[in-house]
Amino acid sequence: MSSILIIDDTDKYWELCTRFMPEHELLPPARNYREAAETLARHRHVDLVLLDVHFDIPEADLLPEDKQDLLARGDRDRALERLRRAQGLHILDRLRRTHPDLPVIVMTSRDDLPLEADAERLNAEDYTYLLDEEYLDARSLRLQVEGILARRSGQPAIDEPFYWGETTRMLALRRRLGILARGRLPIILLGGTGTGKSLLAREFIHPRSGRTGPFVAVDLSTIPNDLMGAHLFGVIKGAYTGATASRDGVLARAHGGTLFLDEIGNLSLELQKQLLVVLQDGRYTPVGSVDERVVDIKVVVATNEHLSTMVTAGRFREDLYMRLNPATAVTLPSLRERAEDFGALLDEFVARVGREQYNRDLILQYATQRGLQIPPAGAPMPIAITRAVPARLDAKKLHFLVHPSSFKALRDFEWPGNFRQLEMFLSNLITLTVVELVDQAELVEPSDPGHASRPDVVPILPRVVRDLLRPMEAPRVAPGESAHADDGTGGVQMTFVVRPQESLNAVSCDLERQYMERLFENYSGDLGRMAQSLLGDAAAGRKVQLRMNQLGIKLRKLKRRGGPQ
Amino acid sequence: MSDPSADIPKDLLREWAATLKHDLGKYVAWRSANLDDAAWSGALDELTATSIRDDILATRDVGGQCESAWALFERLTRPWPRPWPAELDAVQAAVASLRELAAPLQADDRTAIAAARERIRSAQSTIRTELAALHRRLMREA
Numbered sequence: 001m002s003s004i005l006i007i008d009d010t011d012k013y014w015e016l017c018t019r020f021m022p023e024h025e026l027l028p029p030a031r032n033y034r035e036a037a038e039t040l041a042r043h044r045h046v047d048l049v050l051l052d053v054h055f056d057i058p059e060a061d062l063l064p065e066d067k068q069d070l071l072a073r074g075d076r077d078r079a080l081e082r083l084r085r086a087q088g089l090h091i092l093d094r095l096r097r098t099h100p101d102l103p104v105i106v107m108t109s110r111d112d113l114p115l116e117a118d119a120e121r122l123n124a125e126d127y128t129y130l131l132d133e134e135y136l137d138a139r140s141l142r143l144q145v146e147g148i149l150a151r152r153s154g155q156p157a158i159d160e161p162f163y164w165g166e167t168t169r170m171l172a173l174r175r176r177l178g179i180l181a182r183g184r185l186p187i188i189l190l191g192g193t194g195t196g197k198s199l200l201a202r203e204f205i206h207p208r209s210g211r212t213g214p215f216v217a218v219d220l221s222t223i224p225n226d227l228m229g230a231h232l233f234g235v236i237k238g239a240y241t242g243a244t245a246s247r248d249g250v251l252a253r254a255h256g257g258t259l260f261l262d263e264i265g266n267l268s269l270e271l272q273k274q275l276l277v278v279l280q281d282g283r284y285t286p287v288g289s290v291d292e293r294v295v296d297i298k299v300v301v302a303t304n305e306h307l308s309t310m311v312t313a314g315r316f317r318e319d320l321y322m323r324l325n326p327a328t329a330v331t332l333p334s335l336r337e338r339a340e341d342f343g344a345l346l347d348e349f350v351a352r353v354g355r356e357q358y359n360r361d362l363i364l365q366y367a368t369q370r371g372l373q374i375p376p377a378g379a380p381m382p383i384a385i386t387r388a389v390p391a392r393l394d395a396k397k398l399h400f401l402v403h404p405s406s407f408k409a410l411r412d413f414e415w416p417g418n419f420r421q422l423e424m425f426l427s428n429l430i431t432l433t434v435v436e437l438v439d440q441a442e443l444v445e446p447s448d449p450g451h452a453s454r455p456d457v458v459p460i461l462p463r464v465v466r467d468l469l470r471p472m473e474a475p476r477v478a479p480g481e482s483a484h485a486d487d488g489t490g491g492v493q494m495t496f497v498v499r500p501q502e503s504l505n506a507v508s509c510d511l512e513r514q515y516m517e518r519l520f521e522n523y524s525g526d527l528g529r530m531a532q533s534l535l536g537d538a539a540a541g542r543k544v545q546l547r548m549n550q551l552g553i554k555l556r557k558l559k560r561r562g563g564p565q
Numbered sequence: 566m567s568d569p570s571a572d573i574p575k576d577l578l579r580e581w582a583a584t585l586k587h588d589l590g591k592y593v594a595w596r597s598a599n600l601d602d603a604a605w606s607g608a609l610d611e612l613t614a615t616s617i618r619d620d621i622l623a624t625r626d627v628g629g630q631c632e633s634a635w636a637l638f639e640r641l642t643r644p645w646p647r648p649w650p651a652e653l654d655a656v657q658a659a660v661a662s663l664r665e666l667a668a669p670l671q672a673d674d675r676t677a678i679a680a681a682r683e684r685i686r687s688a689q690s691t692i693r694t695e696l697a698a699l700h701r702r703l704m705r706e707a
Contacts, residue, residue: 054587112586112587112700137599
């Protein structure tokens with residue numbers, strides 16, 4: 001049985017639904033927004049809302065609460081009448097601030113929407129539905145309700161790649177992105193490294209775009225400038241030395257789907273012009289060809305640079321910038337900006353790293369050793385971060401106990417690599433902690449003897465947190481203190497300070513970071529050449545970038561410090 | 566002859582049409598339209614009789630104030646300049662046909678209601694169809 005809330009100023013919908021949908025629990029109708037909000041707060045498990053549009057209710061109950069300016073303009077009675085006739089849409093807007101995922105059927109057809117309604121936006125919203133019929137046919141409504149509820153019950157509880165949390169700001173961001181995903185205009189994603197731009201493009205925007213073609217992602221920071229055109233637009237055999245065969249570019253591969261261009265600021269001015277033609281006309285010409293091709297793609301671009309500044313500096317075409325729909329650019333907040341729900345974020349990411357195969361096996365091994373309840377085959381052991389020992393033994397879950405000082409240190413940390421860095425940090429933390437426990441059973445007991453018998457509680461020592469955070473802190477040695485070695489090998493000589501009691505892991509990460517920064521400078525920010533030097537593979541620039549992110553190196557800062565222009 | 570509605574702002578006409586369509590077109594057959602086909606012939610059951618009476622005698626029911634289909638039509642068409650568009654003429658005729666049944670409906674005369682079922686259904690259908698057509702035409706002309 002599903003719970004359905006009807007928001008209507010009369011009993012008409014309620015009576016009809018009672019007759020045609022007796023199998024569902026129909027909550028008493030809410031007559032206005034306030035009553036709806038109260039009902040939703042009381043009944044946490046409302047599955048669906050049926051929302052009328054026209055509300056003949058007293059002025060005081062009408063949204064928006066602050067409507068005097070609106071009413072003061074022109075004919076007050078007519079303005080009030082308009083508010084009443086579109087009240088359902090005001091209620092919908094308000095509900096979406098707190099319930100972005102709640103299915104709502106707006107009880108009107110598209111043709112009957114009030115004149116001022118934004119029909120395109122309503123159609124684009126997730127979980128908002130209009131009636132198919134011009135006049136209400138209860139049997140059709142029932143089919144529509146059953147369809148929505150069936151799809152809903154088929155969804156896993158957690159179907160999002162990104163942790164949105166429950167703050168108003170993040171819920172609004174999610175809603176906005178969901179709407180933009182369904183539109184045909186390009187989307188700009190802004191935000192620092194590791195804030196989840198590419199994850200969102202792939203696993204949130206593309207599935208919601210309604211496109212059946214593939215998702216294709218390109219990181220423009222890892223492709224040498226001279227190969228970028230061929231990579232994007234394809235190339236015809238013989239177009240240049242080395243073009244031994246014709247091949248499609250990513251545009252052709254993304255036809256009918258979504259093309260995600262990461263680090264769009266790296267696109268040369270010439271290629272920017274060609275991308276503009278794609279956005280304007282859906283046409284492009286492969287390198288070396290005279291024949292135009294047609295392409296239908298949803299373009300999502302990302303950058304952690306200020307495109308408008310680049311426009312001013314002449315490094316980004318203004319016409320392309322305007323075509324990318326900058327008015328709706330979405331900025332993903334950094335981890336530092338998520339202090340409000342940092343505790344919940346920790347829980348989410350700890351659970352996530354606990355599902356990684358290696359950690360999962362380690363945790364199950366520990367749980368077996370300590371006599372905890374092992375979950376059914378294939379399922380990970382539930383884990384959580386806690387700041388206080390749970391009152392009762394919970395043999396089904398493992399609690400990682402962090403000291404309040406550690407929690408504070410984590411919350412206040414800079415996290416230049418944002419969520420990616422947090423995930424890596426927590427993965428290391430869980431691995432290192434559990435490995436020690438599994439390998440040395442005598443270390444299982446917490447330092448506090450009062451909790452000595454609690455196998456479900458694993459204390460994380462503040463020292464371990466400090467040691468893992470330290471290498472990710474801002475460098476203590478300026479790059480200027482490193483220099484070329486004078487032994488004729490072309491090596492790099494670096495000055496390095498190791499403090500007493502510093503862990504080996506901290507020292508090695510610090511060293512690695514300095515070395516990477518030095519190489520970045522030496523190769524003028526060319527990640528391909530860095531990859532060639534480090535891994536013997538010029539195509540592995542992405543790997544190098546990932547490692548730099550993990551080490552907390554901010555590429556943007558390095559570039560500003562004298563890297564490539 | 567000049568169009569009498571030419572002096573009325575177009576958006577106002579569209580609003581009037583939308584109101585008519587919503588208040589009269591939607592609710593004149595709110596329950597009746599969801600009855601089974603079998604309800605329109607044979608013995609008249611309670612649900613059918615109640616649905617028809619409520620839809621026509623209390624087409625709008627706000628805060629305990631009921632308005633019949635003809636009262637609603639009169640109120641909502643009052644500002645509309647004459648002569649009306651063809652769609653409104655058709656609606657007016659259908660509403661008049663319902664009004665002729667006011668006495669048996671108010672008296673809950675089941676025999677008369679049973680006999681007039683097809684006529685009622687046809688009038689309801691005309692009101693819905695014509696108001697939808699009027700609204701659609703004005704939206705198209707916007």
